Amino acid sequence: MPVRESGTTERKSIWSIFRPGYDGACDDPTAAPARYHGPDEAAPFTFRRAAQNRVWIYAFGLVFLLFALAVVTEDEPSPTELILRIALVLLIAVGYLATAWVADCSLRVRWLYLAGYTGVLIASYPTWGWSLVGYGAYVSIMMAMLLPWRQSRIAVVVLGLLIALTIPFGGGETAIYISVVAAGTGLAAGAGMEAGAAQGRLHRAEQRVSTLSVAAERERIGRDLHDILGHSLTAISIKAGLAARLVDIDPTAAKAQIAEIEQVSRQALADVRTTASGMHEVRLATEIASARSVLLAAGIESRMPSALPALGDRVSELLGYVVREAVTNVVRHSRAGICTVVVEPAAVEIRDDGRGLGAGGRPGSGLAGLQSRVEAAGGTLHVGSGGTGGTVVRADLRPVETDRENGPRDRAVSAP
Structure with a gap:
């Protein structure tokens, strides 16, 4: 068994070096997508830093230079x-x-480096002729790795069009092929890094929302315990004296x-238990x-009700689970804006x-389990496409609202 676990860990480790991680991603909009951000960052422009920036990915791309070496004596x-x-x-x-190494430089320096690299390729025209367009894929990958997505997606398309423009002047079939490959690989790499x-x-x-939620819950519990025990212990102290x-x-x-001291103590104990049990309760x-905090963090506009109708504990809990899921x-999954x-x-x-x-989409296991919970309570859960997409x-729990705890109906409360 340990051997199998070791092998699994090794496979995950090997695979992780070829895909972009996000644990140490940076929020700087001008940073290079290929730049490593995380613990134990090495000093810039060192070999260790190049390894952190995945230099082996670029080394793998140099395999295609073998085609250039093959025709160097033509x-x-x-x-x-x-x-x-x-x-x-x-x-x-x-x-x-x-x-x-350039991934650690400023955005201006990275643009200048791309311009200089392109200039070297253009300067090789007297030697290579239009065969130089074969290096266009290198430039597109560099754009995807060095430029922010909002810039690289435009630059890669422009590069592909420029390579295609060489076709009438002698670029030939190679230019057709490279223009497509350069645009496709550049956009794919850039989109992957952006994702x-x-x-x-x-x-x-x-993580921040979770940390803030825990802090807020601790503050609530501390405040409730202070209010409950402060009054009760003061009363006990005075009555004991x-x-x-x-x-x-x-x-x-x-x-x-x-x-009376015994009565106050029992009531304080019950209040403390109620406060502690509130940590595990789900409420709408x-x-x-x-949900408002999570949607805001994800860049999705939230339209929530400003007030809620009177709900019993059972209904509030079930509807809370529905909103959460x-x-x-x-x-x-939605890629929604609102x-x-x-x-x-x-x-x-x-x-x-x-x-x-x-087409043919079905709810996942989370909603399926939620549907079972709602139906077990006598309600219904509907998941489908909206009228405009x-x-x-x-979730409709109207059969449940006849419980004694729910009280009278109130009018619907909707988002503005």
């Missing part, structure tokens, strides 16, 4: 021209590898004070407040303007 070049061709290949290789960064921002936002003074003078009155109001799915929550006396509806369930999750 057309029987003179010794001078041969040396120049070899020097250009080495310069192109070193410049591409240096991307791992990793977005996932990192969401991950850190969830009074009973001590009366025990010899008026034993009957002293017994009465001791009985709490989940709506938490639905909002979690909105953040993880999330709206509508609360009625015994129902709640969560809708978004995201990509929806899609997106997804709608609606």
